[in-house]
Amino acid sequence: MTDLKVREIKRLAYERPPIRRGYANQTLYVNISDSTISCKPVSEKMKETFVGGKGFDLWLLWNAVNSRTRWDSPENALCIACGPLGGTPIYPGSGKSIVTAISPTTGSVMDSNVGGFFGPYLKFSGFDALEIQGKTDVPTVIFIDGINKQVQVLEVTGLPEGAHEISEVLTNHFGQGKPRNISVVSSGPGAKHTLIGLLNFSWYDPKRSRARLKQAGRGGLGTVFADKGLKAIVARWDTVTLAMNDPADEAALKEVARLHSREIMEQDPKQNQMSMVGTAHLVPIMNDYDLLPTHNFRYGRHPDASKVGMDVYRPLFDKGYDGCWMGCSLACSHGVKDFVPTTGPHAGQKVYVDGPEYETIAGCGSNHGIFDPLHIIEMNFYCDNYGLDSISVGTSIAFAMECFETGLINKTHTGMDLSFGNKASALEIVHQMARGEGFGKMVGQGVRRMKQIFSREYGADRAFMEDIGMEAKGLEFSEYMPKESLAQQGGYGLALKGPQHDEAWLIFLDMVHNFMPTFEQKAEALHWFPLWRTWFGLCGLCKLPWNDVVPADNKQTKEPAKVIQHVEWYTQYFNAVTGKSLVPADLITMSEKVYNFQRILCLKMGYGRREHDAIPYRSMGPVTVDEYESRAERYDKQLKEIYAVDTDGKDTAEKVKTLRKFREERYEQLKDAVYERRGWTHDGIPTLDTVRRLGIDFPEVLDVLQAHGVA
Amino acid sequence: MVLDEGREFCWREGMTVADLLKELDDPYPYAVVRVNDAVISGPDFEKAAVPRGSEVHLIPLIAGG
Helix, strand or coil, X not given: CXXXXXXXXXXXXXXXXXXXXXXXXXXXXXXXXXXXXXXXXXXXXXXXXXXXXXXXXXXXXXXXXXXXXXXXCCCXXXXXXXXXXXXXXXXXXXXXXXXXXXXXCCCCEEEEEECCCHHHHHHHCCCCEEEEECCCCCCEEEEEECCCCEEEEEEEECCCCCHHHHHHHHHHHHHCCCHHHEEEEECCHHHHHCCCECEEEEEEECCCCEEEEEEECHHHHHHHHHXXXXXXXXXXXXXXXXXXXXXXXXXXXHHHHHHHHHHHHHXXXXXXXXXXXXXXXXXXXXXXXXXXXXXXXXXXXXXXXXXXXXXXXXXXXXXXXXXXXXXXXXXXXXXXXXXXXXXXXXXXXXXEEECCCHHHHHHCCHHHCCCCHHHHHHHHHHHHHHCECHHHHHHHHHHHHHHHHCCCCCHHHHCCXXXXXXXXXXXXXXXXXXXXXXXXXXXXXXXXXXXXXXXXXXXXXXXXXXXHCCEECCEECXXXXXXXXXXXXXXXXXXCCCCCCCCCCCHHHHHHCXXXXXXXXXXXXXXXXXXXXXXXXXXXXXXXXXXXXXXXXXXXXXXXXXXXXXXXXXXXXXXXXXXXXXXXXXXXXXXXHHHHHHHHHHHHCCCCCHHHHCCCHHHCCCCCHHHHHHCHHHHHHHHHHCCCCCCCCCCHHHHHHHHHHHHHHHHHHHHHHHHHHHCECCCCCECHHHXXXXXXXXXXXXXXXXXXXCC | XXXXXXXXXXXXXXXXXXXXXXXXXCCCCCCXXXXXCEEEEHHHCCCCECCCXXXXXXXXXXXXX
């Protein structure tokens, strides 16, 4: 039993406002440098412009930082928000939190969404968002107790290091016999020693009698958290009911929730079976279509992929309800019970592993040339426990493995054989990240910094590493192979925070179905989909119920990919809670304001221009002769039929060069088309007309634009 | 043999998923078809058999993460 010592540093007793139409109408500010705790009002203008969730986070962040703020500056604000629909217990996927801060890997704005109970509990405790500034040397826990209407900054000693243990200990400590009333945000030792730390958000699972974890993974938000000196943030709330969000039309809310839930129950077993296998269902499909990254994104398919497919994980997942928010019928947060790691501090002990999901299977499995399901589960467990983003861990190790295999680095540098397929070394790298030592500490700096270090310290070929290092804006790519889809190259490269697929996932529409053959059609998709997906983050919602299960008659609609029936249901949902009378197009405009504001915040931080939307050539096409020759028929055909190149007599190296020239030109043409559609300049900056049309032409926004030549 | 949403179709010896889709005369470009518990992707439609008595679901869309 952990012996906790808790000392109160500061306490704020507050009046808990009633939730009105989904809003608490105030945010919570905590500065852990001087233990300031205060409440900030939320104005009607703030709601009108930024909606909630990520929008509120970004507004708070804008006001907290200046152009010289770095990720580890005390003023960098870690912001966590729910949204006006968040916390609704009967509508599928209504428990998301969004986290933002200035990222250690990109230096710019990062946002990451996550399930678990924290966001709703924060709001029901009286706060639409939480903003944390400052840094401290004492191990600090922020306790937001909505039941007793007080916020405390606490010094807590005796806490364990690992995220699973911290969550369990604090759930028991603050739960007072009611563990379901608690949600814990924590990181882990890896977050302290790397730049790719994540945040774990807990949700109590009564069937399994344990705190389970979801992750805000991308961009090192856990590293910001650890650098501030935070050990945990705890929210405490009581029973959740439908009435708690004060919906304007409860009957309409119940009806639309019933429709969506019923459809999921009926269609999910016939479609993707998310409620049974979660996103693991994607593994065999991605492999079949040459989209599953293997060996650092060299290839998209491997004969052993079936060894880590959904049929392997299905029987390993613990049976039972797996919703990370109350009442979600998609319930895709599967886990493995009584798993026994073979390495590290938990070797030989039975642990519960939340996952693996597709990204971890691909990132820590196929992309390392490893097709052992149990190894992937162990990587998943330790990434969570250490507070490490399994996507960045996966892509970073894959890059290091390719550098090792191509001789850019060697055992003198790594201290181990880092060949593709080496399971022991992959795990050891993760343990080193947690201990802050060895080559793992270097890998934990992420791909962009590894390129710099390998070049500077070891004389490695910088140009080649720029081609094969799968990062953009400083963020590692998530685990889909975009080489054959120009639209998905844009989905990655033009995403505001970096190459994460949560803005646009267009591979099937573009590559498989060829639904968008022209630049204009691709640009339209790269306008609509990122805006629509942004909307979920404004409202406190999960995107998965939108399009991971679709109506039976969806294919008969004009644009099946948009799942228009669901867009209409979400509009009804928003209206039922907030009392507004919006139409679907209004939802897109809501997002467009926040999306453009985020781009300008990137600009304020020194990023957010055309040059920052560059992507490595590995994501566009074959870098090496081997890659080309592995799909020679495809590439030869493209050169002949699309680019009218006579390939006769050309050797492969020449064909690689020729194809590259065409593909890089097409990516630049795509940028032009997308910038124009988004109302941005040729340099990728929102125009004055755009910010005026959207009503985000505040003086401080105009100042930033003017400083970058847009006036 | 049962198709999703209760539609039935005639089965014949050696039938593949590609044969089945042709017989349905459904123009939608399906990327994935589930035959019983097996997920069959487009590149395998020509070679994947549909056994007698199969329950088949046409998966309309692959949405990704």
